[in-house]
Amino acid sequence: MGSGHGGMGHGGIGHGNSSAGEPELTPAAALARRRATWILAAILVPLGLVTLVAMIVLWPSGDRSGLKLSNPYAVAQGVSMDTGTVQTVQQSGCTLGQALSQCTVAVTQPDTGGVTVQVAMNPDVMVSHGVKAGDRIRYLNLSRLQAPSAGAAAGPAAPSYVFVDFVRTVPILLLAGLYAVVVVAVARWRGLRALLGLGGAYAVLALFVLPGLVEGKPPLLLAVVGSTAIMMGVLYFAHGVSARTSTALLGTIFGLGVTALLAWWAVDAGNLTGVGSHDAASLVNLGGKLSISGTILCGLVIASLGALNDVTITQASAVWELYELAPRTSARSLFSSALRIGRDHIASTVYTVAFAYAGAALPVLLLVMLYDRPLLEALTGPELVEEVVRTLVGSIGLVLAIPLTTAVAVAVVKATGAARLAPVPAPEAAH
Numbered sequence: 195m196g197s198g199h200g201g202m203g204h205g206g207i208g209h210g211n212s213s214a215g216e217p218e219l220t221p222a223a224a225l226a227r228r229r230a231t232w233i234l235a236a237i238l239v240p241l242g243l244v245t246l247v248a249m250i251v252l253w254p255s256g257d258r259s260g261l262k263l264s265n266p267y268a269v270a271q272g273v274s275m276d277t278g279t280v281q282t283v284q285q286s287g288c289t290l291g292q293a294l295s296q297c298t299v300a301v302t303q304p305d306t307g308g309v310t311v312q313v314a315m316n317p318d319v320m321v322s323h324g325v326k327a328g329d330r331i332r333y334l335n336l337s338r339l340q341a342p343s344a345g346a347a348a349g350p351a352a353p354s355y356v357f358v359d360f361v362r363t364v365p366i367l368l369l370a371g372l373y374a375v376v377v378v379a380v381a382r383w384r385g386l387r388a389l390l391g392l393g394g395a396y397a398v399l400a401l402f403v404l405p406g407l408v409e410g411k412p413p414l415l416l417a418v419v420g421s422t423a424i425m426m427g428v429l430y431f432a433h434g435v436s437a438r439t440s441t442a443l444l445g446t447i448f449g450l451g452v453t454a455l456l457a458w459w460a461v462d463a464g465n466l467t468g469v470g471s472h473d474a475a476s477l478v479n480l481g482g483k484l485s486i487s488g489t490i491l492c493g494l495v496i497a498s499l500g501a502l503n504d505v506t507i508t509q510a511s512a513v514w515e516l517y518e519l520a521p522r523t524s525a526r527s528l529f530s531s532a533l534r535i536g537r538d539h540i541a542s543t544v545y546t547v548a549f550a551y552a553g554a555a556l557p558v559l560l561l562v563m564l565y566d567r568p569l570l571e572a573l574t575g576p577e578l579v580e581e582v583v584r585t586l587v588g589s590i591g592l593v594l595a596i597p598l599t600t601a602v603a604v605a606v607v608k609a610t611g612a613a614r615l616a617p618v619p620a621p622e623a624a625h
Contacts, residue, residue, distance in 0.1 A: 441599065
């Protein structure tokens with residue numbers, strides 16, 4: 195079996211058994227292979243150049259002078275943001291506004307050393323999660339602003355240390371490390387390349403798409419150009435340069451175009467304003483050229499990339515594997531067999547997309563249920579409509595990408611795989 199290792203060398207379809215040798219290419223087979231390669235290159239190379247030029251033209255300048263942004267994690271003069279480890283949790287008298295109250299305080303050992311301090315905990319945090327000994331927390335140190343004045347009456351004072359957030363660095367890094375180890379252990383070098391490609395994808399988002407939205411660049415162009423650049427980089431880097439990968443890329447770009455057009459129509463026709471959330475309200479108050487509806491449009495397109503890439507690369511691989519098992523299968527039969535696989539994938543992927551969005555919006559779903567509103571009104575209301583549109587738009591794009599990817603894969607594999615076919619013996623010779 196070892197001789198078949200690495201058997202995707204010729205466009206992802208040729209066996210690596212060099213000892214057995216490959217049949218000589220007939221002139222017709224060689225012409226078919228060259229034609230398929232040139233057709234793929236004639237489509238993808240200009241598309242890559244257009245994407246590159248568009249990124250250069252749309253590249254953000256980095257100017258944020260028109261924004262009015264106050265960092266909620268910034269601290270005033272005389273105030274510091276400290277971290278420490280909780281020792282015990284207890285109740286203590288404190289002043290909240292003008293009223294005296296009982297506060298839950300976390301007796302905390304600062305990371306900088308010294309005596310322990312009493313950090314006033316957020317009541318919401320105590321109800322939802324709580325705090326316990328051993329937790330690492332981040333808190334505001336207001337002690338330098340609250341020096342006691344002479345002759346001040348004794349009594350409960352406003353907290354000098356106020357809880358801000360938990361320090362999650364260690365568990366998140368452990369989880370990320372476990373994820374990387376599992377991916378590399380199972381997928382080997384391809385898994386490592388996929389992780390590196392994911393880093394590149396986030397670099398495109400951070401350096402191109404997000405700053406472009408802030409500067410008021412056309413959101414549809416940002417989404418399409420940025421997503422195309424991401425898919426070209428991720429697919430070729432993770433799966434290698436081959437006819438199989440190029441086929442999947444064509445299907446992905448087609449699905450991406452369908453998704454972008456549907457998202458553009460849905461944002462306008464559905465009047466998706468995006469102002470129903472606290473984060474969107476904060477963005478509205480920034481000023482500048484940032485468009486909230488444009489941000490929603492861009493998000494609808496980018497949200498479809500993962501599932502879209504999944505179905506196209508899987509569908510292209512299915513066509514190649516079916517061809518490997520029966521290289522003399524007709525193009526019609528090969529397409530029908532691969533599409534049957536695609537139909538199963540459509541069903542499972544639609545569930546995956548819907549459940550992923552439902553899980554992310556679970557707190558909102560709970561609120562909608564408690565409001566006891568009619569189902570249709572709830573689904574089209576400001577709390578859920580963006581998730582509903584995101585699910586529908588992304589699902590339509592990936593469903594339509596499957597038959598196109600299958601058709602292109604069949605055409606390419608039949609052309610590039612012509613060299614695999616040995617001449618069929620005549621009936622007389624078979625006996």
